[in-house]
Structure formats: structure tokens, C-alpha cells
Amino acid sequence: MRNLIFMLLGILLVVSCKSPEARKPVTQKSGSYINESIERNKKIVAAEEKQIKQIIEEDSTHQYISSPNGFWYYYHTKDTTGAATPEFGDIVEFDYNLRTLEGQNIYSKEELPTRTYAMDKEKLFSGLREGLKIMKEGETVTFLFPSHKAFGYYGDKKKIGTNVPVISTVTLNKISQENNNPNN
Template sequence: MRKMTLMLLGVLILMFSCKSPEARRPVTQKSGSYINEAIERNKKIVAAEEEQIQAIIEEDSTNEYISSPNGFWYYYNEKDSTTTTTPDFGDVVEFDYDLKTLDGQTIYSSEELPTRTYVMDKEKLFSGMREGLKLMKEGETVTFLFPSHKAYGYYGDKKKIGRDVPVISTVTLHKITEENKTQNQ
């Protein structure tokens, strides 16, 4: 009888000591206010940068600026009207470029940056440059004005370019090698 009572007592203890787990509630709850604040801050940054770029364009009467649908501005230093070939996905391009601040201070000169060989859309390159190269033909030199979100953005390049720095870049496209030609070699 004693064994039976102990077993019954043990079963009862096990039954009543186990209960379903309860969800833990967070100590603090955050709303989407941080995201909304970040969106507003970024809109202000973009507007201020575009204002600066528009002021540069208005002051410069010697060049004809073109507004890209991709969110940057450019003008041709040297334009080639005889060829029609622009780089496509997978094509290999060779180009030189420099980077300056909007007030003209050199960040990286073309001598500091070696001639770059880039496979279109298959390698890392900041979005403005990637989109700008697609507008160019072999032998052309173009000056681009990139707002920071089209250049190095919030993080910069972790060397000479800080966060949210719009840049001016003069790019010379030396050579375009089409993808099917590089595969056949």
C-alpha cells in the first residue's frame, strides 16, 4: 500500500508540476519610428546633395549636363559619334577614373587608381559607376556627378571617402571586349 501511495503521489507531482511554456514578452517594445526617422534623414541628405549638384550645373555654362534616369548627372568631355557599341552584361571593360568631392578636391587621382578591368555586372563596383559605364563607348571620356547613394553611400570606402559623400568622377573608357569574344579565346 505504501508503494502504491508513493507511486500515486509521484504521478500527481509530475502531472501538476509540468505546465505549458509561456511566451516571454520583450522588456521594451519598439515601433517603426526608427525606420521612419532614417527614411526622413535620408530624404534630407539626398535633397541637399541634389541641391549642391544643381548649383554646380547652373554655374557651369561650358558643359551640357545630361540627367540620367538612374539618379546622377554627366557630361561628355570626349564623345564618339561614330561607334554605337556600349558595354552589356558580361562584357569586359578597361577604364581609368578619378574621384573628387563636389568642391573639386581630389580624393583619388587617376594616377593613384590603376587602370581597372571590370566584367560588367559580375564584379563589385559602386552602382553609379556601373550604370555610367553602360552609357559610354570606347574612347569616350565622361564626367559624372554622383550623389552619395549612387557612390559609396552610408559606409564610404573605409579609407578616404567618408559616409554620405557625393563625388565627381571623370572616366575614360579605353576598351570594350564583348563577352562572347572573351569566351572563345
């Protein structure tokens, strides 16, 4: 009888021990916030592009070019000699300004000093970085940037607010080729 009791206790002990089960979360999050954010951003981009296209339609004095990078531009001064455009690491020196789509100055050329920039090695808002890549030395170009190509959701934390599309007139003064030889 004793053996039977020990055997039943042993079987009961083995059966009652099981591994812990994972608990289900109390709340489950869905992707609704992300989906709402995507829809909101699509509406913002569509509204800004509509506003830019209206400006282009109303301006018969300039020939606008649509960039595959998501902005529009026209030339004031164009170099037709076939000079080189800046490449990764080249040092460019340029002047620029920033205005609203309504034409109000945000930063004038006088407020923004001549900028020296190492191509793709320093911080610069994406639209201007991509715009400089299509320019040649001595050219002046006006760019129309939707907010996602300018300062986006955060603005510049000074004069440019959230989701502000901008117009920028840029003059590329000088391109210096990257110095690959450390002995020079």
C-alpha cells in the same frame, strides 16, 4: 461517497489543466528608428542634389544630362558613330579619378591604375557601374554622383568618408565582348 470524491477530483484535475499562455513582451519596439533613418536619408539626398544642381547651374560651359539612375553627367569626348555600349559580362578597360563636389582630388588618375572590369560580375560602386553602361569605347565623361550612388554611408574606408558625393571623370579605353565560346 468515495465515488463522489473521485469524480470531483477528476473534474478538478481536468479543469485545472490548461495549455500555457504566451507571455507579452516587456518592451515593445516601434518603427520610429526606421522612420527617423528614412527622414534623415531623404534630407541628405535632397541636400546633395541641391548642391549638384547648383554646380550645374553655375557651369555654362557643359551640357549636363540627367540620368534616370540618379546621377548627372556631361561628355568631353562623344562617339557619334553608333558604336556599342558594354553589356553584361563584357570586359571594359577604363581610367577614372574621384573628386569632391568642390573639385578637390580624392584619387587622381595617377593614383588609380587603369581598371579592367567585367560588367556586372565584379564589385564597383553603383554609379560608376551604371555610368559605364552608357559609354562607348573612346568616350570621356564626367559624372556627378550623389553619395548613395557613390560610396554611401560607409565610404571607402580610406579617403572617402560617410555620405560624400563625388565627381568622376571616366575614359572608356576598350570594350571586349564576352567570350561565350570555351574552345577559343
